[in-house]
Amino acid sequence: AKEQRGKFGEDPRHEQVKRLKVETSDKKFRWKMVMPWSKGLLFYDIATHFADSVRLASGGRLEIKPFSAGELVPAMQTFDAVAQGTAEVGHDWPGYWKGKNEAFVAFASVPFGLDAEGYNIWLYEKGGLEMMQELYGQFGLHALPCGQVGQEMGLFSNKRATKMEDFKGLRVRTPGWYMDIMNMLGASVSPLPGGEVYLALERGVIDAAEFSSPAINYPMGFDEVTKYSIQPGVHQPACQCAIFFNKKAWDELPEDLKWIVRIAAKETQLWSYNWVNALNAKAIELFKKKIELVRMDTETLIEFRKTTKQYLDSLKEKYPDVKKVLDSQEAFIEEYAVWRDARSGVTPWPYETYISGRITE
Amino acid sequence: MANSLTSLIDGFIDRQGRLCALLILPLCLVVIYEVFMRYVFNAPTTWGFEATTFLYGIHYMLGLAYTELHNGHVKVDIVTARIKTKTAAILAIATNCVIFLPVMTLLTYWTGRFAWDSTLQMEKNPTSWAPPIWPIKIIMAVSFLFLLLQGISKLVHDIRSLQSMD
Amino acid sequence: MSPEFLTVAMFGTLIVAVALGHPLAYTLAGVATLFGLIDNGFNVPMLFNMFANNCWGVMDNYVLVAIPLFIFMAQLLDRSKVAEKLFESLYIVLGSLKGGLGLAVVVVCTVFAATTGIIGASVVAMGLLATPALLDKGYDKGLTSGIICAAGTLGILIPPSIMMVVYGGLTGLKETSVGNLFAGAVIPGLILSGLYFLYILIRCTINPKDGPPISKEEARKWTAAQKWAMTLKSLVPPLALIFMVMGTILGGVATPTEAAGLGALGAFILALANRQLTWQVLKEASYATLRTTAMVMMLFIGGKFFSSVFLSMGGGDVVADLLIGSGLSTWAVIAIMMLIVFIMGMFVDWAAILLVTVPIFMPIVLELDVDPLWFSMLMCVNLQTSFLTPPFGYALFYFAGVAPKGYDMMVIYRGILPFVLLQLIGLTLMALFPQTITWLPSLFFGS
Numbered sequence: 010a011k012e013q014r015g016k017f018g019e020d021p022r023h024e025q026v027k028r029l030k031v032e033t034s035d036k037k038f039r040w041k042m043v044m045p046w047s048k049g050l051l052f053y054d055i056a057t058h059f060a061d062s063v064r065l066a067s068g069g070r071l072e073i074k075p076f077s078a079g080e081l082v083p084a085m086q087t088f089d090a091v092a093q094g095t096a097e098v099g100h101d102w103p104g105y106w107k108g109k110n111e112a113f114v115a116f117a118s119v120p121f122g123l124d125a126e127g128y129n130i131w132l133y134e135k136g137g138l139e140m141m142q143e144l145y146g147q148f149g150l151h152a153l154p155c156g157q158v159g160q161e162m163g164l165f166s167n168k169r170a171t172k173m174e175d176f177k178g179l180r181v182r183t184p185g186w187y188m189d190i191m192n193m194l195g196a197s198v199s200p201l202p203g204g205e206v207y208l209a210l211e212r213g214v215i216d217a218a219e220f221s222s223p224a225i226n227y228p229m230g231f232d233e234v235t236k237y238s239i240q241p242g243v244h245q246p247a248c249q250c251a252i253f254f255n256k257k258a259w260d261e262l263p264e265d266l267k268w269i270v271r272i273a274a275k276e277t278q279l280w281s282y283n284w285v286n287a288l289n290a291k292a293i294e295l296f297k298k299k300i301e302l303v304r305m306d307t308e309t310l311i312e313f314r315k316t317t318k319q320y321l322d323s324l325k326e327k328y329p330d331v332k333k334v335l336d337s338q339e340a341f342i343e344e345y346a347v348w349r350d351a352r353s354g355v356t357p358w359p360y361e362t363y364i365s366g367r368i369t370e
Numbered sequence: 371m372a373n374s375l376t377s378l379i380d381g382f383i384d385r386q387g388r389l390c391a392l393l394i395l396p397l398c399l400v401v402i403y404e405v406f407m408r409y410v411f412n413a414p415t416t417w418g419f420e421a422t423t424f425l426y427g428i429h430y431m432l433g434l435a436y437t438e439l440h441n442g443h444v445k446v447d448i449v450t451a452r453i454k455t456k457t458a459a460i461l462a463i464a465t466n467c468v469i470f471l472p473v474m475t476l477l478t479y480w481t482g483r484f485a486w487d488s489t490l491q492m493e494k495n496p497t498s499w500a501p502p503i504w505p506i507k508i509i510m511a512v513s514f515l516f517l518l519l520q521g522i523s524k525l526v527h528d529i530r531s532l533q534s535m536d
Numbered sequence: 537m538s539p540e541f542l543t544v545a546m547f548g549t550l551i552v553a554v555a556l557g558h559p560l561a562y563t564l565a566g567v568a569t570l571f572g573l574i575d576n577g578f579n580v581p582m583l584f585n586m587f588a589n590n591c592w593g594v595m596d597n598y599v600l601v602a603i604p605l606f607i608f609m610a611q612l613l614d615r616s617k618v619a620e621k622l623f624e625s626l627y628i629v630l631g632s633l634k635g636g637l638g639l640a641v642v643v644v645c646t647v648f649a650a651t652t653g654i655i656g657a658s659v660v661a662m663g664l665l666a667t668p669a670l671l672d673k674g675y676d677k678g679l680t681s682g683i684i685c686a687a688g689t690l691g692i693l694i695p696p697s698i699m700m701v702v703y704g705g706l707t708g709l710k711e712t713s714v715g716n717l718f719a720g721a722v723i724p725g726l727i728l729s730g731l732y733f734l735y736i737l738i739r740c741t742i743n744p745k746d747g748p749p750i751s752k753e754e755a756r757k758w759t760a761a762q763k764w765a766m767t768l769k770s771l772v773p774p775l776a777l778i779f780m781v782m783g784t785i786l787g788g789v790a791t792p793t794e795a796a797g798l799g800a801l802g803a804f805i806l807a808l809a810n811r812q813l814t815w816q817v818l819k820e821a822s823y824a825t826l827r828t829t830a831m832v833m834m835l836f837i838g839g840k841f842f843s844s845v846f847l848s849m850g851g852g853d854v855v856a857d858l859l860i861g862s863g864l865s866t867w868a869v870i871a872i873m874m875l876i877v878f879i880m881g882m883f884v885d886w887a888a889i890l891l892v893t894v895p896i897f898m899p900i901v902l903e904l905d906v907d908p909l910w911f912s913m914l915m916c917v918n919l920q921t922s923f924l925t926p927p928f929g930y931a932l933f934y935f936a937g938v939a940p941k942g943y944d945m946m947v948i949y950r951g952i953l954p955f956v957l958l959q960l961i962g963l964t965l966m967a968l969f970p971q972t973i974t975w976l977p978s979l980f981f982g983s
C-alpha cells in the first residue's frame with residue numbers, strides 16, 4: 010500500500026504567533042550599542058544597519074545608538090561591557106570571546122567548517138541558535154545571529170605558496186585556531202597585534218597575513234605591500250556575526266519590540282551577505298590589478314584538511330562545549346552532503362566558463 | 371598613631387614601587403628576544419607580544435601609587451602657586467576629599483568586581499598561547515587600592531601640616 | 537539635560553577644576569564621574585564598569601608598550617653623557633660664528649631629538665650644560681632660555697616620539713599608524729629646527745650683543761681637522777642609536793614598539809661603553825622611568841574616562857554639528873580646531889589634550905575628507921607648542937628647575953615668545969604645503 014504523506018514541513022512560529030496577543034507598547038527605549046569595529050570597517054555598517062532597521066520598524070520606540078571601537082569601551086571589552094550593563098547591546102564576531110569559552114569560535118567561523126549557507130541552515134533550522142543562546146546565556150546575555158559576510162580571502166603574501174613545502178617556515182600572521190593549525194603545518198606564526206600588520210608586511214617583518222573578506226580587506230591596502238593572494242580562504246569559509254543584549258535590558262523590552270529586534274537581526278543577516286558579496290566581486294577585480302591570485306593545489310588542500318581535523322579533534326577532547334557544537338555542525342554537514350552532491354553541477358558560471366569544462370561544480 | 375600608619379603606607383608603597391620599577395628590565399629583554407628569534411632564527415615566539423603587554427601593564431599600574439608618593443602626577447599650579455600656603459593646603463585637602471577619594475574608592479571597588487568576574491570565569495586571553503588574564507586584572511584592582519591608600523596617606527600628611535600652621 | 541548644555545558644562549567644569557591644582561589625571565576622572573552620573577541617571581555600576589573596561593583596555597594595548605621603553609631609553613641616554621660630548625665638539629666648531637653657541641644647541645638638540653622619544657631629558661641636559669656656557673659668553677638671557685626650551689622640545693616631534701605612539705594608539709587608523717606618523721614628522725621637525733637656526737643666525741648677525749662668538753684665542757686652540765674629527769667622533773653614538781630605532785623600523789626588523797626596546801638596548805650599550813653604567817645608575821634610571829611612565833599612563837586613564845563619558849552623552853555629535861553643520865569651510869573648521877588645541881596647550885598637558893580632542897576631532901576630519909595623516913601632524917606640531925606656551929609649559933618648568941640662580945620666570949616667558957611665533961609660522965607652512973608631511977610616508981610606506 011502507498012504510504013500516507015502529509016505536508017513535508019511546517020513553520021513552527023506560526024502556531025506560536027497565533028496564540029500571542031501582540032500589542033503596540035508606547036514605552037520608548039534609548040540604548041547604546043558597542044562593538045569591536047572602527048568606523049572604517051564594513052562590520053560597523055552591519056551593526057548600524059541593524060540599529061536602523063529596529064528604529065524604522067519600531068517607529069523610533071527603540072533607538073539604538075552605535076558607538077565604534079574605543080568610543081565608550083575598547084574593542085575587546087565589548088562583551089564585558091554588555092554583560093555588565095555599560096551598554097545594552099553589543100555586536101561582535103563571536104570568536105573574539107575565545108578566552109571566555111573556546112566554543113564561541115564555532116559560532117563565528119571554523120576552518121573547513123560551515124559556509125554561509127551552512128550557518129544559516131544550521132543556526133535557524135538545526136538547533137545552532139539554541140546552542141548559541143545557551144552559551145551567551147551563561148554570561149547574562151541574549152544573542153541573535155546578525156550579519157554574515159561569507160567566505161574570507163586567503164593569505165596576502167610576499168611569497169608564492171601553493172604547495173605544502175611552500176608553507177614551511179612562511180612567516181604568517183593569523184589569529185585564533187588557524188594560528189595553531191598553521192603552526193602544525195610548519196609555518197612560523199606570529200600573533201602580531203592587528204594594528205601592526207600593515208607595516209610588518211610592508212617592511213618584511215612577516216611574509217603573509219590574512220584579515221577578512223575582499224571588500225573589507227580592500228581599504229586596509231594589504232595588496233599595496235604584497236605580491237600574491239593565496240586562495241581559497243580555508244580558514245574561514247564563512248564569517249558569522251552576532252548581536253547580543255544585556256539579559257536584564259532584553260527582559261524589559263515589551264513583546265512587540267522583541268519581535269522587531271528578532272526580525273531586524275534576520276533581515277541584517279540577509280542584507281549583509283548580499284551587500285558584502287556584491288562588493289567582494291568588485292574588490293577582487295581591483296585586487297587583481299595589483300596582486301596575483303594563486304590557488305593552493307589539491308594535495309595541499311587535502312593536507313590542510315587533515316591537519317585541521319586533527320586539531321579540531323584535539324580541541325573537542327579538551328573542551329566539552331566545543332565538542333557539543335562542532336559535533337552538531339559536523340552532523341549537519343554529513344546529513345546535508347547528499348543534497349549538496351545531488352544538486353551539484355549547475356553553479357551559475359558564465360556560459361563560456363561552463364562549456365569549457367574547466368569548472369562545473 | 372596616624373603617624374605610624376602613614377609612614378607604614380609610604381614605606382610600603384615606596385618599596386613595592388622600586389621593585390616593580392625593575393620590571394622595565396625583563397620588559398626590554400622580552401622585546402629584544404622576540405626580535406632576535408624572529409629576525410635571526412625565523413622562529414617568532416607564540417608568547418612574546420602578550421608577555422610584553424602584560425609586563426608593561428603591571429609595570430605602570432603598580433607604579434601609580436609610587437608616582438603619587440613622589441608627587442609625580444602632573445598638575446596645573448598656576449593658581450595654587452600664587453595663593454597663601456595655608457589656603458593652598460586647605461585646597462589640597464578639599465580636592466583630595468571631593469575628587470580623589472570618591473573616584474578612587476569607586477574605581478578600586480569596581481575594578482575589583484571586574485577582576486572578580488574574570489577570576490570566576492578563569493578568563494584566558496583569546497589567543498593561541500591563551501595565558502590566564504584574571505591575575506593581571508587582579509593586579510589592576512590592587513594597583514588602584516594602593517593608589518587609594520597613598521592618597522589617604524597624603525590627606526593625613528596635608529591635614530597634619532595644616533594643623534602645624536596654626 | 538540636553539547634550540548641548542552638558543557639553544558646554546563639562547568643558548567649563550574641567551577648566552575650573554584644573555585650576556584647583558589637583559593632579560590633572562584625577563581631575564579628568566573626577567569631571568568624567570560627575571557628568572557620567574548626571575547623564576546616566578546616577579547609575580554608578582554602569583559608569584564604573586565602563587571605567588574598569590577602559591582601564592583594562594589601556595593595560596591591554598600593545599602599541600603603548602613603546603611608552604615605557606622610549607622613556608627608559610631616554611633615561612639611560614641621559615646618563616650616558618653622549619649629549620655632553622656632542623655639545624663640546626660643536627661648541628668649538630660653531631662657536632666662532634655670531635650666535636654660534638646657540639646654533640650648536642639647536643644642532644645637538646635636533647640630533648638628540650632623533651634618538652629620544654620624550655622631552656625633559658634634552659631640556660634638562662642642555663639647560664645644565666649649555667646655559668652656563670652661553671651666559672658666560674654674554675648671550676641674552678631670554679634668548680638663551682628660548683633656544684634651550686624650544687630646541688629641547690624638538691624631541692617630542694622628531695621621531696621617535698611617545699606623542700605619536702599615543703596618537704597612533706588612540707586612532708587605530710592605518711593612515712595614522714605609528715610608523716606613518718614617525719615618517720610624517722621628520723620634515724616638520726627639521727623645518728622647525730631650521731627656522732630656529734635661521735632666527736638665531738639672523739638675530740645675532742643683526743645684533744651680535746645677543747649672541748657673541750667665542751674669543752679668537754679659544755677658537756684658535758684647535759685646527760680645522762681636529763674640529764672635524766671631534767665632531768664626527770661624537771656624532772657616531774647618536775647616529776648608531778638613530779639607526780637602532782628608525783633603521784630597524786624601516787629595515788623590516790622590528791615593529792615601532794620593538795624598535796623602542798632596541799633603542800633602550802642601544803642606550804644601555806652606549807652608557808656601558810662610556811663607563812657610566814653601574815647597578816645604581818640602572819636602578820635610578822628604572823625608578824625615574826616608572827615615575828614618568830605612570831604619570832603619562834594615569835593621564836591616559838583619566839583622559840579615556842573623560843572622552844568616553846563625553847562621547848556617551850552625545851558631546852561628539854554636538855561638536856561635529858557645530859563645526860560641520862554651521863556651513864563653515866573645511867579650512868575654517870581646521871583653523872578652529874587648531875586654535876582650540878593651541879589655547880588648551882597654554883594650560884593643559886599634551887597627553888590630556890590629545891586624549892580629549894582626538895576622539896572628538898578625528899571623526900569630523902574623516903567626514904570632511906581631510907587627509908588624516910596631514911591633520912594629525914598639524915595637531916602634533918601644534919601640541920609641541922604646548923610645552924612652550926606660558927603659563928603652563930613643561931619645557932619652561934624643566935628649564936627653570938635647572939637654570940642658574942637669578943632666572944626670573946618672566947625672562948623665560950619673554951624669551952620663548954619668538955620661538956612660539958616661529959612654531960606658528962612652521963605650522964602655517966605645513967598647512968599650506970601638505971607635501972612637507974605626506975611626502976616621506978608615501979616614499980617609505982607607499983600610502
Ligand code: NA
Pocket residue numbers: 648649650651652653654690691692693694695696697
Ligand atoms: Na624624538
Ligand code: NA
Pocket residue numbers: 881882883884921922923924925926927928929930
Ligand atoms: Na603650555
